[in-house]
Amino acid sequence: MDPLTQGFAGAALPQAAVRRTGAATAGLLGFLAGMAPDLDVLIRSSEDPLLFLEYHRQFTHSLVIIPFGGALCALLLHPLLGRRRGLTPLTTWLCCTLGYATHALLDACTTYGTQLFWPFSDVRVAWNVVSIIDPLFSLPLALAVGLAARTGRRGFAVAGLCWALAYLGLGVLQREQARALGEALARERGHAPVEVVAKPGFANILVWKTVYRAEGRFFVDAMRTGWAPLQCPGESLAVLDRARDLPWLDPASQQARDVERFRWFSAGYVALAAPGSDRVIDIRYSLVPNEIDALWSLQLNRAAEPAAHGAYRVHRGDSQAALPRLWHLLWAADC
Structure with a gap:
């Protein structure tokens, strides 16, 4: 999905699940961690134009990397955000890991192909249920995340996740x-x-x-x-x-x-x-x-x-x- 949608999905899950911090803080950490895997687009070579095709949606998007990706995000974000807002390192890691975890699974719902099982397999998983850009998927999710952050009511984040899952489920039916x-x-x-x-x-x-x-x-x-x-x-x-x-x-x-x-x-x-x-x-x-x-x-x-x-x-x-x-x-x- 596009980076902003990845961020909103990454924000919604810790907002809904982590009760040891405010919805705004959990959402911000999840938003940033939810976009982090796409930093692999920076792996490029002026001599080899296809290099980025091999690495985009590869190791940063692997399921086995999720806890380590969350840890790396927490290492960077805890001094900047988590500590200043009274979070323990563990809580920061949990918010970041939940946000990071949404990224690869959401990408696999698109058509581009995601190496979920790297390094054990280089198969590019593509479930083909949603476009890489789809406003009907993204805008309600963004609204739910924003309302949860503004009001502190986690029910908005839960509603946003339910909308996302329902939309993906409808995509499966439409695909068939x-x-x-x-x-x-x-x-x-x-x-x-x-x-x-x-x-x-x-x-x-x-x-x-x-x-x-x-x-x-x-x-x-x-x-x-x-x-x-x-x-x-x-x-x-x-x-x-x-x-x-x-x-x-x-x-x-x-x-x-x-x-x-x-x-x-x-x-x-x-x-x-x-x-x-x-x-x-x-x-x-x-x-x-x-x-x-x-x-x-x-x-x-x-x-x-x-x-x-x-x-x-x-x-x-x-x-x-x-x-x-x-x-x-x-x-x-x-x-």
């Missing part, structure tokens, strides 16, 4: 409905049985992006769930075959290794941006669910030295044009 709609569309195309993956669209859990693999291609469609279900067929691209699509690429080169690193990061959902292109894209994300308009990619260079890395690219796209199309999918009677 989207998958069922996607499977039905695949059957209509003669692609059955296939595994359909459903991911929430941008900032909502009503319109979903479904992806499945059949006949050597990825098929990307949009499914609207809820009271007015709608299937909106989209685009398809050939699954990346390095030998076929990039015959010029030396398998022993660093760029070839970068392609495999990017494939791992993308959970295998990689394709060329277009036939003959030298750009490998992650097809999981786009502003409009039934379009293949990747938000990031790996740009290769045919003239590069064997030791040279590929270039990681972020594509913002034309959001002014995309958002009206997304709005249409949310509310219109047709695609």
Whole structure:
């Protein structure tokens, strides 16, 4: 999730659970600790553009690291906040650990992938039940945390946590409905049985992006769930075959290794941006669910030295044009 939502979730749990301190203090400690795991984005290299993909949501997000992450936050925050507000080191650690603990689990509810079981496994867990940014999830949670801090009534924090859990539960139901709609569309195309993956669209859990693999291609469609279900067929691209699509690429080169690193990061959902292109894209994300308009990619260079890395690219796209199309999918009677 976005950093502020992570902070609000981190604040709500110690506000609701720790009665040895005021809700404002517990919330502040939990808020800061709840955002702390994302400091791993600072692990970067000017020489290796993909390094941050390997470390973001890795060891700082592991379940086994939670008590140690909480301890490190407490070590920094107790002299600044905890001691000045009369807390014992143990109470500061408890608030920080509870706040830290919410982060990885909330991230795993999104689609990006979180290494919850590092160092035992590098599997990127993604439950696909909520968008990385979703105001309907975040704003009520933020309001509850603010009211708990202002009034000292922990019931507001409890209500905020209940809202968050209920919203995530609704996301699970919507995801399964989207998958069922996607499977039905695949059957209509003669692609059955296939595994359909459903991911929430941008900032909502009503319109979903479904992806499945059949006949050597990825098929990307949009499914609207809820009271007015709608299937909106989209685009398809050939699954990346390095030998076929990039015959010029030396398998022993660093760029070839970068392609495999990017494939791992993308959970295998990689394709060329277009036939003959030298750009490998992650097809999981786009502003409009039934379009293949990747938000990031790996740009290769045919003239590069064997030791040279590929270039990681972020594509913002034309959001002014995309958002009206997304709005249409949310509310219109047709695609």
